[in-house]
Amino acid sequence: MQTEARVGVVVEGSQRALSSSHGAVSVDGAARKLAQQHRSQVGTISQLLAGGVAGALAKTCTAPLARLTILFQVQGMHSEVATLRKISIWQEASRIVSEEGFRAFxxxxxxxxxxxxxxSSxxxxxxxRYKKLLRKVPGLENHGDNMSADACxxxxGGGLAGITAATATYPLDLVRTRLAAQTNVMYYKGIWHALRTISKEEGIFxxxxxxxxxxxxxxxxxAISFSVYETLRSFCQSxxxxxxxxxxxxxxxxxxGIASSTATFPLDLVRRRKQLEGAGGRARVYTTGLFGMFRHIVRTERLRGLYRGILPEYYxxxxxxxxxxxxxxxxxELLADISTSA
Incomplete structure (x- = not known):
């Protein structure tokens, strides 16, 4: 994503350049437009830091809802469908507080x-980086004047970035799911213990x-998240x-976030259940591949089973x-200002 740089010199310089041939109103409008079009350029380390802190802060603020989502997603693996229908978000949250304590969220x-x-970094x-590469692809060079090319x-760019980040950090994502899915029995005692236990019992794969x-x-x-965000932000700024x-x-x-979660939630649910296959020494629930898991969930929990946990996910x-x-x-913006003044 790109951010407007708050550099006063650029705005003031634009005003001086335009004031000789335009009125004050047009100067202000042109200067404001130029300031909005100017993008901040920060170094690699600063960019990685901004992305990492943003992702960690967002996850920490919404950790209780994230855990509720995971617990609802995996309930269908070891519970009867009749029991699942009676569980609400409030009941599950109350159970966590009473049985595990508030910190368990x-x-x-x-x-x-x-x-x-x-x-996130x-x-x-x-x-x-992918945006810069894609802008060199024939037909996408003049992205600024072509809304469809810009959206593409x-x-x-978002899709490729998501795949790259997910592949690079996947083992930690799997460990996180297994730790969050634990209730009363603490089979995994921490990050390193979980990594060692999984590698020993289930192999490196x-x-x-x-x-x-x-x-x-x-x-x-x-891909949906970035494209919807960029499109909406450009529309609002215009x-x-x-x-x-x-x-x-x-x-x-x-x-x-709402758009991307709605479109891909069934795949996220299947991913969570796949991550928990064999966890804690339990027998495997799904013996087929990805599409076989979809069929099994629809057959045993109906179509709504693919969206189990969607409500806390929205929250x-x-x-x-x-x-x-x-x-x-x-x-x-802050890091760009610091690097400019340094």
Missing amino acids: WKGNLVTIAHRLPC VNFYAYE IHFF GLYKGLGATLLGVGPNI NWPSDSNVLVNLACGSLS KVVPSVGICFMTYEKLK
Whole structure:
């Protein structure tokens, strides 16, 4: 993503250059437009830092809802369908507090941060790099004057970035899921214990269980998220240029999260269940491949089973993605200002 740089020299210089041939009103409008079009350029380390902090902060703020989502997603693996219908978000949250304590809402959050820092860093950084590469593709060079080409760049850039980040940090994502899915029996005692136990009991490839479903889901998810965010943000800045960038980024990020989660939630559910296959020494539930898992879930839990946990996911994704985009954009602005003044 790209952020407007808050560099006063650029605005003032544009005003002086335009004032000799235009009135004060047109000068202000042109200067404001130029300032909005000017993008901040920060170094690689600063960009990675902004992306990592943004992702970690967003995940920490919404960790309780993230854990509820995971618990609902995996209930169908070892529970009767009749029992599942009676469980509400409030009942599950009350059970966690009474049986595990309030801090249990953040169970697995340390590994979430350990996963999210590099994952989000690589995600945002790779997105910027892929955008530059895609803009060199024949037919996409004049992206600024072609909305469809611009949307194509955002979509495929986001998808490739998501796949790159997910592949690079997948074992931590799997460990995070298993730690968050634990209730009363603590089979895994921490990040390193989980990594060693999984490698010993399930082999090194056990750390990559569900990677196929993850890549199928994360590519479209991030692609939709980035493209919807960029499109909405450009629309808002064109129509309401005086509005707060913080609020615009927060609102556009939240809407992009809803769109991407709705489109890819079934794949995310299958990914979570695949990650938990064989966890804690339990027998395998699904003996078929990815599409066989879809058929099994639809047959045993009906179509609604593919969207089990979508409600807490919505509650989570609205603030989470909004905070992530908003924090990333703000940190990029701050780091750009620091590097400029240094």
